[in-house]
Amino acid sequence: MTERLILVLDEGTTSTRAILYAPDGTRRGVAQRELTQHYPRPGRVEHDADEIWRATLACAVEMVAAAGGADRIAAIGITNQRETVVAWDKRTGEPITRAIVWQDRRTADQCRALVKAGHEPLVQTRTGLVIDPYFSATKMHWILDNIPEARALGDALAFGTIESWLVWKLTGGAHLTDASNASRTQLMALEDRDWDDELCALMGVPRAHLPEIVDMTGDIGRCDRALLGGAIPICGLAGDQQAATIGQGCFAVGDTKATFGTGAFVLTNMGAQLPRSQHRLLGTVLLQLGGKRTYALEGSVFVAGSLVKWLRDQLGWIDRAADTEAIARATPDNGGVYLLPALAGLGAPHWRPDATGAIVGLTLGTTRDQIVRAAMESLAHQCRDLMEAFAADGAAWQSLRIDGGMSANDWMAQDLADMLDLPVERPADVETTALGAAMLAGIGAGLFASLQEAVAMRPATRRFTPALAPTDRDRRLAGWHAMLARHLN
Template sequence: MNEAMLLVLDEGTTSTRAMLYTPDGVRVGMAQRDLTQYYPRPGWVEQDATEIWERTLACAQEMVAQAGSADRILAIGITNQRETVVAWDRRSGRPLARAIVWQDRRTADQCQALRDAGHEPLIQARTGLVIDPYFSATKMRWLIDHEPAVAQAGDALALGTVESWLVWKLTGGLHISDASNASRTQLLALDGAGWDADLCALFDIPPAALPAIVDNAGDFGATCPDLLGGSIPICGLAGDQQAATIGQGCLVPGQAKATLGTGAFILAPVGDAPPRSDHRLLGTILCQLDGRRRYALEGSIFVAGSLVKWLRDALGLVGSAQETEALARSVPDSGGVSLLPALSGLGAPHWRPEARGVIAGLTQGTTRAHIVRAALESIAHQVHDLAGAFAADGAPWTSLRLDGGMSANDWIAQDMADMLDIAVERPADVETTARGAAMLAALGAGLHGSIEAAVAQLPGRQRFAPAMDAPVRADRLKAWGALLAASERALP
């Protein structure tokens, strides 16, 4: 391995990985470690921030060894699960409590109180986000209110999302957050340079505990030499969904990407003006480069890959995720079975945290194949709901680019094209989140003059054209709409 490499740290929800890329974006190595999730109460999801750090470091060290040495690494890019909150002590560098994961719903009552008090219009206007436990601010407040070590930390308290935590540990004390991650906290106005004083006051978050906000590409300091056998500059930072959008080359309106991972996250670029949604989508920062921001609309589906994991681990209907494609193909349709995958409530555009999962239409003729197919169909149904909301907000999709683990399933990709009635594209390497982080690191290290130049190197894609008859599509959407309506009626 003769040329310099880019090292990407891709810290996800269920695992953390380190990957090696060539400067032109070809992946040449990967190390991965699973991460433990804790569920102390229904709706609560936690992780051990020390475990995140130690396993991420182990992966990074493995990739540095593969590269030959630290001086073979030109720069590091970091991408991460967004909205997850870590609280730590600046003096010791140790976590003060378990991290609260983005999926966690414990602050639902706090969010409802904010809505009841009439704060949602202000929050949505400034941040582009609706009030929901998904976002970071109420998680931060919960930690301060309920974890004694956090409450007692005083000036030593540091709060941040996962990229902040990793940068702190890698550099020995640099406290920063990139603009894309910061835009998911509900503490940053879309058009504001720094943390919004009114929002910090509303959520009662001490600004001194928060990191400095930086670009997505640049020189962000370097790693402590003893960690990786040498000092390596950190030059790229981005939340996972923004990184995937860049890694898919989606930079202009009309293009959209869907990452099918634990959840499903759709982003569509809208230009350089902060977006405003009238259809319950999220306005977010796509990237900030040289202080200038590009924006996107986003729709977040909470359950996608985690639905298959539930079918496997909780119900025992499949032995592996790979079985689902063959099972879906083994029956001509779902046999009248419909599934509402609200295992963690419903995300955009419905935003019903109280919703619960439903399986309807069961008969004595129902088989596990029908249930599995209905589960996979529900992913495209949710994405179809989002496509309508994007179009109503003036951001219709002309194409959709898939990535993430579930996108490797050809049946899912084709079903998505059929239900949306547009072309769906998938790159040969679906690890576009890490690729986006590598492109940002290369940009920050000066290998490219612009993000467009980096995107120009992306390889080709496999195309799935719509092939479903309109009446079949209409029947499925009618059944889906009825299931949504019945679910809403069933709750008080």
């Protein structure tokens, strides 16, 4: 019998990819296209939704051909950058403005007004989310207020996050989102299965513009035959961080993963318990299968891989991202330098959209390499802050599973183990976001009976154990906390 493959569409912040997986987890092909980043004003980050669609379709077509045709594809899984908002005309299927990316801060004033008016306790209790420009609802409201065509379209206006946009284009008009992405909009209560009328009214987003919320696996839709040569079923949808948690096999309560991509995102499985944070962490839907939900507690760091990109593209201090490992390894210490990587505000547990980056401790003897090392150290420092917040919320980490492009850096993985004083595990294939989407699609297509069966796709792992002297750990943390106190008060 001819082996049937799983096609994953992995829609990231800086690129889109299509990846072919065999049911045993082996990759059979990858196609990738870079995405243009638009920064029209300070604090604004945009993508061209048409470019996303064209790039995604081109990658998918390439992988279908590599598979030997659409009949070789059992299912499609989609995973995506979360919170990014696309607005389009339902009649034409064309976007009416650029997509507003999750990193965008243009709605900071609206968020401050909502907090000042006393609405954050309601929003946090219902959705598990703090009020911040990061999330989708205020982006949708901004489009309604600032793009004349949006209100003129009336009920013909469609809003969606990236997976919703791709499903619409692939199917020729199905307006759907999955529960994991819906939980990031601030328009769905964690306990409910549909949009919340009170939240929609508060955020000024009519329900008529929103997609239907569905499970994360199942027969979600069928591709238009004209696009890929066959009506391939879409059988898995998940936001990128939920997909990575699934790909890491975090199915037991307390299992924790951290993904290091453009940003860094930590999720701890909370089971059926609704996550209620007292320390500025987020509650989110981890899984919805057959209408049954599993939740996660989440900490979001906005700048991780984008910090390395800044060192390379804006400062010209490195030629390749991989150079950071050699520099950090060859530089004995940070020379008293600390870097606050607030290039897009600060996320959890601080939630300071107004914060900007800073470098402290500079002297005439400071070297470029010490600043680069301080930048890399800031990732472990931020994760330490998150670890302490998770523990205070009753979700202490016993170990940490890491993935994402940055996690391939051995020095960074060891630094995390050292600063967290915990074992850190990394899979041989660090792209677990796409793997999680493949697992969901495989379940939806009947290739696996359960997540526990699908986890056989997960590769072997490498373990990093703490090796730093406690005095050195304490010294670094003291410098980090002193810098935070100076710049955030």
